[in-house]
Amino acid sequence: MPISDLFMKEDIGRQPDVLRDLAPALAALHNCARDIAAVAPVDRVWVIGCGDGLFAAEAVAQIARRSGLDWCSVGPMELLVEPDRVRPGDIAVLMSMSGNVDRTVEAAQLVHDRGLSLLAIVNGDGGRLGQLVHDRWSMDLPDLAPFLCGTASFTATIAALSTVIEGLSGRTIPDLANSAATLARADHAANKLFSGMDLGAVTGLRFLASGATLGLARYGAAKCVEVAARPVWSADLEEFAHSQFWTMSPHDLVVLIATSATEAAYADASADALAQMGTQTLAFDCDDAPVSRATMRLTVPQAGPAGLCHLPGLQHLAYAVGTADGLDPNRRLHLKTDEARFRTSRLLTRRSLLGSGT
Secondary structure (H helix, E strand, C coil): CCHHHCHHHHHHHCHHHHHHHCHHHHHHHHHHHHHHHHHCCCCEEEEEECCHHHHHHHHCHHHHHHCCCEEEEECHHHHHHCHHHCCCCCEEEEECCCCCCHHHHHHHHHHHHCCCEEEEEECCCCHHHHHHCCCEEECCCCCCCCCCCCCHHHHHHHHHHHHHHHHHCCCCCCCCHHHHHHHHHHHHHHHHHHHCCCCCCCCCEEEEECHHHHHHHHHHHHHHHHHCCCCEEEEEHHHHHHCHHHHCCCCCEEEEECCCHHHHHHHHHHHHHHHCCCCEEEEEEECCECCCCCCEEEEECCCCHHHHHHHHHHHHHHHHHHHHCCCCCCCCHHHHCCHHHHHHHHHHHCHHHCCCCC
8 A cells, every 4th residue: 555545644743744734723712611610610621422422522621630620521412411510600611523523512402502611622623513602712623535434633632621621720731742653753763663563463452541540441442443343442451450350361462551659569469360361462551651561661751731741652553453454544444334333323323423424
């Protein structure tokens, strides 16, 4: 395949530049969040999204809590079935790159009708969500190819939510320059590791983490689902031991994600335990949070805010699994050519897009 057609790899590689180029737009987003907070004291912040949006909201939750915010990362269904959880004075941050995810738009209408202050994070014009929410921030990140798996857009969402947190809590805008440099090194190291890895004997993948880092585990699993064909799961590190473990094939690959020394210590103990039955483990760790007893490791100098610097590793792993399955992660045509499944996906999540081919 010509290098120009490696769209997903190119999307992974451009993430450091995306962070740098977003700086002016993030400054405007910071001001917007600060202005919302200036209207009234910030009470509870509902951060509402599906898929990548929800995973990003979970991943930054620790940053939000440390900034003093009551940060509630939820899928839209949580509020649609329990609308009385929303209170006057709450703030809602809604995320959808297309702006056309049915349940996210319905949740936006719910919180809009209840008088909450709203902020939408989208890409492009924001579709139906953009029409509903006045305060709308677009990352304006052009897609490198149609129907491409979310990579650089997820990094931009992490950066945007981190900026919203600082704006709502009255803090200065975060400096992401160091993370951009570490992302570039992580991209190079991950590409080298996974390009030569034999995944043929791996029966499935299980992404495990703890605390807010669970958002990254859920993201890593979702990327494999989007570009590969073999079974994939995600779970809290401890809960995995009480549920998934009992039916797990010893030939599954267990992916352990750590962003702090405490997380790494628990992940390391799990790697040691799983070695007793011959299960291979892959650790995404960092210099000050090593998972030394994992079978394989991809170590970055620092995890960065919300584990940002582990993203290239998770993305390259998904790419490698998809390629090993004989699929093309750069186009994902195996999803679109399955006409019954693709139409059903639109019936489940985006009925307004039926017949549009998107």
